[in-house]
Amino acid sequence: MLLSVEDIKKSFRSAGSVVDILRGVSLTLDAGETLALTGESGSGKSTLLHLVGGLDAPDSGTIMLDGQDITTLDDAGRAALRRAQVGVVFQQFNLIPSLSVADNIAFQARIAGRYDPKQSAEMAARMGLAEQMRKYPEQLSGGQQQRVAIARTLAARPRLVLADEPTGNLDEATADDVLDLMVEMTKASGAALLMVTHSERLAARLDRRLHLRAGAVA
Amino acid sequence: MTPTVLRALFSHWRRNKLQLFTLLAGLALATALWSGVQAINAEARASYDAAAATLGEGQxxxxxxxxxxxxxxxxxxxxxxxxxxxxxxxxxxxxxxxxxxxxxxxxxxxxxxxxxxxxxxxxxxxxxxxxxxxxxxxxxxxxxxxxxxxxxxxxxxxxxxxxxxxxxxxxxxxxxxxxxxxxxxxxxxxxxxxxxxxxxxxxxAQGGSDVGRLTDSFHLNLTAFGFLSFAVGIFIVNGAIGLAFEQRRSVVRTMRALGVPLNWLILLMCFELLLFAVIAGAIGVALGYVIAASLLPDVAATLRGLYGADVGGTLQIRPAWWLSGMAIAVGGTALAAGAALWKLARMPLLAAAQPRAWALSGGKALFWQAGAAVGLLLMSVLLGVFASGIAAGFGLLASLLIGAALALPLILSAILSVARKLARGPVAQWFWADTRQQLPGLSLALMALLLAMSANVGVSTMVSSFRLTFVGFLDQVLNAELYVYTADEAETATFLQVAEPLANAILPLMSTDRSIASLPAELFSARDEQTYRDNWTFLQSVSQPWDVLARGEGVLINEQLFRRADLALGAMVEVAEGVTLPVIGIYGDYGNPIGQAIITEELFQTLYPEVQPTRFGVRIPAEEVQSLRTALKEAGLADANMIDQAGIKAFSLEVFDRTFTVTTALNILTLAVAGFAILMSLLTLAALRVPQLAPIWALGITRRQLGFYELCRAMLLAVLTAAVALPLGLALAWVLLSVINVEAFGWKLPMFVFPAEYLRLGLFALVAACIASAWPAIRLARTPPAHLLKVFSNER
Structure with a gap:
């Protein structure tokens, strides 16, 4: 088993009161498997994704990634985890505006120490970005930018790909293409994909689906 | 990982060259003004030390x-x-x-x-x-x-x-x-x-050269000016770094999300800034050298004229000065970047990026700013009323300037708010509201302009007041038309024989050095002559002081002795062994570093019979001066030992004009730096302005009109800043003349105001603002419609 999430709880303080976002969520994910995380707005999907990716720490519970409990890691340990094992695709593309498309795609692979120019170029080509490599993010459309963000994640060959509404800014046809590619490449590299989505249609394309309601698995 | 992250960090500057230029230029200018002043000080001090080493002074x-x-x-x-x-x-x-x-x-x-x-x-x-x-x-x-x-x-x-x-x-x-x-x-x-x-x-031995101590105050003032200029430059750097870091918040968040540790990221950003500080510091020190080399001859002339201190007119490169210049560049960068780095270090990983946050100030921040401004201004009042000493004087100066700078955005905001309420018509209302909205983004540049302008008003008021007072003082002291020095008694006799029949009056000047009220001083004699009664004015005196002096019943003292020895009218001072007299008058003695006292000629001759007069003032109609000089030369007196009043006055005024050259040059440089700050702020804000202006353009205001409004806005803010700078500058002048000068030199200068000069300065500021805002305004007027339309596009 690649990922095991056990009884995760998380709350936030908002306007003087405590809001429980996750109320004891558990899930598992194997290598090569894809899982859709669905639910209404405010159900805790993105928060769960952030906790699994080591972007935040839970109040209680355990998250085991490849046999390591990531909830015990400090800030530097979580940064190392994100660098080495996790790849995150955000809804907002989060590209580095001052770097070219080629440099953006290579960025994560470089800092993870797994940069392979040939593989990065291939990834770009498969994403339909071969002609855009010298351009800067501001010169691309939203769909193109999202494809750069996905290529950046996959070029680093992470063990776990986390995607938060990765196609939320794309039209339906482009969204289908991008998702197909992401699933294919994830499976081909033996990684796992955990994707947050509102779309029933997209969720249906993944291996499994987990629905959250008010911070708990429905 | 490190090269990749560094490459990503540096790529920001590659894509934002103007921002990089602002940062480097601001830092280089700040360092240049500071190190230029330091170079002048170092050169002067080295000259004093060489003099001390030659003459054994102080050792x-x-x-x-x-x-x-x-x-x-x-x-x-x-x-x-x-x-x-x-x-x-x-x-x-x-x-x-x-x-x-x-x-x-x-x-x-x-x-x-x-x-x-x-x-x-x-x-x-x-x-x-x-x-x-x-x-x-x-x-x-x-x-x-x-x-x-x-x-x-x-x-x-x-x-x-x-x-x-x-x-x-x-x-x-x-x-x-x-x-x-x-x-x-x-x-x-x-x-x-x-x-x-x-x-x-x-x-x-007093452990240091006298001339070094005498001129310390002058150098302290120069240093204060240099520091003020440096502060203006640091405002620019702070603005550039603040904007750059705000723009990179999302990049920092992305890099952290991708696994770059925060500490390492902060360290690399510090390295990045250090590199910029070293580059800008080196440019700044080199520029400072140029400034110092061009100003040093005038500073040397000022020091020679005011204090008799000889300073070389050429500059030498000193390692300590280079190092201090680099250190101030690095320190200034750290100061300017500290808050931005701290904010970045505390930013949560999942915080939303706010590219406009830099240009907007929250209500809480404004509250703290207002609190700090009121606190500092209150402190300056308290220091002015209760504190004493030169450190307190500079503390007063600093709290006054910083407090006023912090208060400026609040004052401008209040004025614009009133204007907005009074405005009629949609465009006018939008103009005032939009101007007010731009304040946070421009406030650093406007604060820099305020500091530069108030320094201009303050320093020029001080120097001009000094000049006016000194000219009046020269008229008071140099009332004889001709001054003659004799070598010995025989020459004195010859002089008197020739001069007495031609002159209206002869005023022998005798003096001796002695301690008065436990301070080193000069004791002078004064003949009971109408000339003195006609020309001398006193800061304080008893009734009919010249009559009392003529009776040998009192002593006149200069302001330096009065202040340093804490004397008052009626206080008894010893003018010779066992002879004490009451103080009957206090006179201004501008430019004299030590105490002075005057007693009547008869008493002086009784107390110091060994002192013979070798200096004489001769009262004679101006048109007859030349014929007297000729007669004295024919009688064997050297022409070099005769100085006419006009010559001395011309020399003294030349000293002041050289002083003016130095202060004017520093004033113009500081103002130029402030103008540069406005230009850079407007240019960096321009990109953020497009989403705000595009809807106005879409509603029917032409691009040309928008450009014109931008120009008007910058000039309006400059005028309002100038209006605040004027009272602040006058307060600064008052502190310099009535607090710092008294502590540093021992005498207080009366303050005069020079409205024409302030008007000229206001026009300079307006021109600087106009030049600074012209480029961004023209750019806006020429913005392609496609660029404005992007704001409404959902594609990006």
Missing amino acids: FDQIVRADGEPIAQADYIALRRAGWLVSPVVEGRLNGQRLVGLDPLTAPGGLGPVTLEEGSDVSAFVTGAGQVFAQAATFAALGPTEATQVISPDVAPGTILTDIGVAQRLLGAEGQVQRLLVAPDQPLGQPSLDEITDGLVRQV
């Missing part, structure tokens, strides 16, 4: 005659025979240059900065025609001498160093020495000075 005890006259060589020999390890010093003027003769075999400091290995030897130094050592410029002014001239760059400017015998011969002062240097180690059981000869006193 060794000295023996001089109590009456200030030269010491007979026989007295020197008597002291040596009695076991005193003393060394003679001869000093005088030769063609306007200071000639110092030392005895290389007995001088405790050797020959000061000169070593005889440098192209000479002792025998050549003391025998034959001898050798004289000086800088090339000094020799050029001196002209040819019978002694061999050896160029020595380490000798103080304007000073010629030679053997005592050579000096006596060149000065025509055989058998006389001015003072004796006392070696630090003296044999035990030597007889006291009184037992050997009369009239000699020992002056204890």
Whole structure:
């Protein structure tokens, strides 16, 4: 088993009161498997994704990634985890505006120490970005930018790909293409994909689906 | 990982070249102004030290005659025979240059900065025609001498160093020495000075050169000015770094999300800034050198005129100055970037990026800013009322300036808010509201402009007041039309014989140095003459002070003595052994570093019969001055010993005009830096402005009109800032004249206002704002419609 999430709880303080976002969520994910995380707005999907990716720490519970409990890691340990094992695709593309498309795609692979120019170029080509490599993010459309963000994640060959509404800014046809590619490449590299989505249609394309309601698995 | 992250960080600057230029230029300008002033100070201090090393000032005890006259060589020999390890010093003027003769075999400091290995030897130094050592410029002014001239760059400017015998011969002062240097180690059981000869006193070494202490205040003021300019530059750097870091918040978040540790990221950003600081620092120090080299001749002239301190007119490169320049660049960057780095370090990983946050200020931040401004302004009032000392003076200055700078955005916001409420018509309402919205983004640049303008108003008011007061003072003091110096009693008799029949009045000027109220001072005589009654004004006096003085029943003292000794009218001061008189008047004595007292001529002659007048003021109709000079020359008096009033006044005013050159240059540079701050702020804001202006354009305002409104906005803000700068500048001038000057120099200057000068300055500021805003305005007017349309596009 690649990922095991056990009884995760998380709350936030908002306007003087405590809001429980996750109320004891558990899930598992194997290598090569894809899982859709669905639910209404405010159900805790993105928060769960952030906790699994080591972007935040839970109040209680355990998250085991490849046999390591990531909830015990400090800030530097979580940064190392994100660098080495996790790849995150955000809804907002989060590209580095001052770097070219080629440099953006290579960025994560470089800092993870797994940069392979040939593989990065291939990834770009498969994403339909071969002609855009010298351009800067501001010169691309939203769909193109999202494809750069996905290529950046996959070029680093992470063990776990986390995607938060990765196609939320794309039209339906482009969204289908991008998702197909992401699933294919994830499976081909033996990684796992955990994707947050509102779309029933997209969720249906993944291996499994987990629905959250008010911070708990429905 | 490190090269990849560094590459990503640097790519920001590659894509934002204007921002990089702002950062580097702001830092370089700040460093240049600071290090330029420091270079001038370092050069001046090095000159004082060289002078001190040459003359033994401050390092060794000295023996001089109590009456200030030269010491007979026989007295020197008597002291040596009695076991005193003393060394003679001869000093005088030769063609306007200071000639110092030392005895290389007995001088405790050797020959000061000169070593005889440098192209000479002792025998050549003391025998034959001898050798004289000086800088090339000094020799050029001196002209040819019978002694061999050896160029020595380490000798103080304007000073010629030679053997005592050579000096006596060149000065025509055989058998006389001015003072004796006392070696630090003296044999035990030597007889006291009184037992050997009369009239000699020992002056204890004071651990530093007198001239160094005298000019400290001048350099302190220059340093304060340099620091103010530096602060203006740091405002620019702070703005550039603040904007850059805000723009990179999302990048920092992305890099952290991708696994770059926060600490490492902050460290790399510090390295990035350090690199910029070193590059900008090096440019700044080089620029500072250029500024200092161009200003130094005027500073040297000012110091020579005000204090008689000789400073070389050329600049040398000193490692300490380079290092301090680089250190201030790095320190300034750290200061400017500290808050931005701190915010970044505390930013949660999942915080949303806010690209407009830099340009907007929250209500909480404004509350703290208002609190700090009120607190600092209150502190300045408290310091002004209750504190004393030069440190408190500068504390008052700092709290006043920073407090006012912090208050500026709030004041402008209030004014714009009122204007918005009074505006009629949609465009006018939008203009005022939009101007108010731009304030946070422009506030740093406007604060820099405020500081620059108030410094301009303050310093020019101080210098102009000083000039006006000094000119009036010269008219008061230099009331005689001709001043004549005589060499001896015979020449005095000749002078009186020729001058008395032609002159309306002759005013002999006698003086002696003595301690008054435990402070070193000069005691002068004054003849009971109508001239004094007509021209002198007092800061404080009893009724009819000249009548009281003429009766020998009182003493007049200068302001320096009055303040330093904490005297008051009626206070008793000792004017001679066992003779005390009440203070009957206090007069302004601008530019004089030490205390002075005046008693009537009859009393002076009774108390100091050994002092004979050798200086005389001659009252004579102006048109007859030349004929008197001719008559005196024909009678054998040297023309060089006659100075007419116009000559002295011209010299004094020249000193002030040179001072003006220095302060005007620094003023213009500071204002230029502030103008640059406005330009850079407007240019960096321009990109953020497009989403705000595009809807207005879409509603029917042309791009040209938008550009015009941008220009008007910048000029309006400059005018409002100038309106705040004027009272602040006058307050600054008041602090400089009434607090700092009193603490530093011992006298208070009356303050005058110069409305025409302020109007000119306001126009300069307006021109600077106009030039600074013209480029962004033109750019806006020429923005392609496609660029504005992007704002409405959902594609991106």
